[in-house]
Amino acid sequence: MTNNKPLMELSNVKVHFPVTKGLLRKVVGHVRAVDGVSFAINPGETVGLVGESGCGKTTLGRAILRLVPATDGRIVYNRSDAASPGKTTPVNLLDLDDDGLKPIRKEISAIFQDPYSSLNPRMTVADIIGEPLKIQRYPVSQRRDRAAELLERVGLSSTYMNRYPHEFSGGQRQRISVARSLALNPKLVICDEPVSALDVSVQAQILNLMADLQEEFDLTYLLVSHNLSVVQYVSHRIAVMYLGKVVELTEAKRLYTDPLHPYTEALLSAIPIADTEAKKEKIRLEGSVPSPINPPSGCHFHPRCRYSTPECAQTEPQLQERGDGHWVACLRAEELDLRGIYYQSPPAV
């Protein structure tokens, strides 16, 4: 990377959905799906975003894509200048209207979770992959050429161009989905649970493909997933979300070996390990995720935290840096000695 500027900076991003009631749709509260999230994504890296369902990770991804309106905050995308390499212009995505957003949409694309729902059953593969080009008004011939090229690149035959999605398996469909996301040579790809609908054996194939493509095309990924094993496999840095907030953010290896947040510790202890000898204590979290309409006072995690003190219910911890690039939002982060797990570095690709 020629510069050290992050590709995207999120600061205090909030997405609140109004809860309405009655005939007149009176707003009676807000679902704080994303409640003040700040972090940066550096060019060429994969940031994993993990958390249990309902924590707001998908909503955050969609807010970046401007599919759901963000209530507050800034999503700054540092756009590199085609004319002068190395120079970037920061643009706040939330300030732009549809027309202003359109050129930037070329640079940010998305892969969705369900390969059965993300491909229009009435369109041929060529049309599906060419859709981004069509929307950006590229000529038809170019669309087909690009579709053929991308099909080969994601490991499918370009003879599949005129087939329909129903003729493919889940893994193949997800490859088509990946091909579509690459159609416009994006810089950043938001991957919303790209493999959670797939077979475990196929998951690895798709993740490897994504890693290959990252290297080849200099892609940056924001990988949203609930599966820590998946995130571990490909991420450089990982952000852990709980109830609309990032509670811990650090390099992948450090998160696994040296977690600083009790929630991360609990998540890590739940990763299944295929080793009958390994002795492992599972930390069972009590209760379920509190309602994001009425989040608990103080630290959102305190009702389920086994290390919580009365203070945790009073003061809301801020995301603070403890050591080199290791951010955590826990009042007792200094004093706690939390257990990580053995980190298995991803296979070289």
Add this chain to the structure above:
Amino acid sequence: MSTQIRDKAESSQNTTAKKDYGKSYWQLVWRKFRKDKAAIIGGVVLLVFYITMVFFAEGFAPYQMEHKHINYVNAPPQLPHFVDADGNFHLRPFVYPYKQEMDFATFSKKYTRDTSRTVPIYFFVKGDPYKLWGIFPSDLHLFGTEGDDPVFLFGTDRQGRDLLSRILGGGRISLTIGLVGVGLSLFFGSTLGIVSGYYGGTMDNIIQRITEFLMSFPAIPMWMGLAAALPPNWSSIKIYFGITIILSIIGWGGLARQIRGKVLALREEEYILAARSMGAKNWEIIFGHLFPNCVSHIIVVATLSIPGMILGETSLSFLGLGIKPPMTSWGVLLQEGQNVRTVVQAPWLLIPVLFVVVTVLCFNFLGDGLRDAADPHAQM
């Protein structure tokens, strides 16, 4: 769990997928539709009806619709024969001419068959002159007789008009009014349904309340009220379109709701999200994704709602509020059979009912077949 179900669906899909490589959705629909015998028969019968009645009614009818055979009033149907009274076989079908005598008890004509003579039926005969589609003058009829003795396969009405010719001519209006009416319903229904489902919110609320309001009217009184409001001095063509609009006013509500439901489901599909993430405009999503995925549904709903329109027109005309003579539709023909006396003395005047029934049944068969075929991957 869900992946398990998927895998199953996938493996069963893969076995069928072997033979449908590169087949488009519509090719798959056709393949499945072809297997449904009832739907095919319905479709073929309707095709025959539309060709004989809508396009070439004058040519298929032996007489002009308004040709009054004043000597043959209320004549019963004549059956074509091949074997005459002496037992001789004729390759050419023939009918026996009528002998008439006055029944002095009722002062009505009584028709008896005169089996001493035969009236042979010829094909492609010259008869009443007409203009095909109002342009091409012709006098060619599919069948008829030569000489003075006419042929009435379905009998005549009280003005001596051939009922078969009138059924064929009336079919033109009865059959097209359903299509035009459904076309209008489709236009309003699918536009409002898609808008309502896609945009949601206030727009959805307003459209749904209007639909509910319209649908809460009882259909027949509403039709009657509106039909009565059509000015009596309007030309037939205006009346025709007036009636069509009246019929479709009720029709679009149901369709709009169905399409809205469909769009509400489609809106959550990830390919819509994907298109939006690529910067697609609303119209691009509506015409590129929503509409193509609704088309099969729209076609099915349309096919299944045509019978309602045809029945509606028939009922209105039967009540004397729809199409009025000299325009002729099946409902107008049935109006002739409104009193018991006619039904007792000339039951053949009810033959148009058969045509209505057959048409409605065929549309239902066709619609059912289309509905099953519209989802070609469903396992039957």
